[in-house]
Amino acid sequence: MENTFTIRHYVPEQDLSELSHLLTEIESLDRDGEDTSEEYLRASLAWPNYRPAQDVWVAEAEGKLIGYGVAFEQPSQQCTLYVVVHPSQRRKGVGSQLLDLTLARAQEVGSKRILVYANEHNRASNLFLKHHEFEPVSSVGSLKLNAQEQLPSTEFPNGFTLKSYLEVNDPLILLRALNICYQDMWGHQHNDNPTEEERKSPPFLHYYDANDILLLFDEKDSIVGICSLKSQGKREGNGEISDLLDGPGIIQAYREQGYQRPMVLAGIQHLRQRGTRPITLEFWGDNENALNIYRSLGFEMVNRYVAYHKELA
Numbered sequence: 001m002e003n004t005f006t007i008r009h010y011v012p013e014q015d016l017s018e019l020s021h022l023l024t025e026i027e028s029l030d031r032d033g034e035d036t037s038e039e040y041l042r043a044s045l046a047w048p049n050y051r052p053a054q055d056v057w058v059a060e061a062e063g064k065l066i067g068y069g070v071a072f073e074q075p076s077q078q079c080t081l082y083v084v085v086h087p088s089q090r091r092k093g094v095g096s097q098l099l100d101l102t103l104a105r106a107q108e109v110g111s112k113r114i115l116v117y118a119n120e121h122n123r124a125s126n127l128f129l130k131h132h133e134f135e136p137v138s139s140v141g142s143l144k145l146n147a148q149e150q151l152p153s154t155e156f157p158n159g160f161t162l163k164s165y166l167e168v169n170d171p172l173i174l175l176r177a178l179n180i181c182y183q184d185m186w187g188h189q190h191n192d193n194p195t196e197e198e199r200k201s202p203p204f205l206h207y208y209d210a211n212d213i214l215l216l217f218d219e220k221d222s223i224v225g226i227c228s229l230k231s232q233g234k235r236e237g238n239g240e241i242s243d244l245l246d247g248p249g250i251i252q253a254y255r256e257q258g259y260q261r262p263m264v265l266a267g268i269q270h271l272r273q274r275g276t277r278p279i280t281l282e283f284w285g286d287n288e289n290a291l292n293i294y295r296s297l298g299f300e301m302v303n304r305y306v307a308y309h310k311e312l313a
Contacts, residue, residue, distance in 0.1 A: 141303050
């Protein structure tokens with residue numbers, strides 16, 4: 001008999017536990033490094049623009065969830081899509097229908113640029129995206145530093161100053177840092193037209209404490225770098241807790257000069273003031289030179305994803 005399935009919007013109150021079970025089964029086979037816990041799914045309900053009744057779908061067959069798709073609306077007419085299907089139900093049209101729904105939703109909210117990520121080792125996902133005419137443009141992923149790794153001290157050029165956002169306390173400087181320090185790095189959320197509310201309270205402050213956002217200024221007191229941290233901010237699938245270090249952003253004029261190195265060292269020093277744990281560094285759109293800097297400090301690659309892009313008419 002031909003396999004049949006239905007697709008509907010995700011209802012967290014009734015679906016969350018079963019969705020966690022589905023994603024855990026998929027992760028056990030695909031090994032993409034995804035957090036599939038119920039705690040993570042509950043936390044996602046507080047994300048900006050995560051609206052289950054409008055942006056999130058689940059596929060069902062024989063009373064069980066077999067697929068999941070979501071469209072994350074981003075600033076500056078950009079949207080990130082995520083689609084996953086149980087391996088036993090692939091090549092039956094489930095993924096294509098979920099992708100069509102998320103693309104239609106992206107167009108509905110006015111997005112012009114689409115991003116999707118696939119683990120570089122997941123052949124099926126990469127072939128699926130290429131089949132649907134997505135173009136690879138960059139890579140994202142994470143590296144990990146052993147808690148026992150001994151590191152050199154942090155040194156910045158004369159005249160450069162490192163401050164926490166708590167010291168700066170200027171939303172416009174933070175918004176400018178997020179735009180110019182990650183310019184042309186795929187995967188970062190640029191916001192060229194913030195609302196008045198965002199100008200007063202950038203959404204970035206919902207994720208990181210003001211004291212854990214480090215800003216680098218040059219001798220002219222112009223913002224040139226940013227690095228954000230979260231103590232005990234990463235939980236692995238095996239339950240291990242590590243500190244989180246968001247890959248540093250450096251303005252293009254200094255990016256190829258290796259300023260990522262002192263920013264990462266400063267971030268590690270900041271985190272270790274609260275205890276010595278493994279540190280997970282998440283990178284988004286960094287080139288190979290930056291990744292080699294992180295490796296030179298002792299970080300080892302955990303996972304790496306290909307970022308795929310598509311322009312919408």
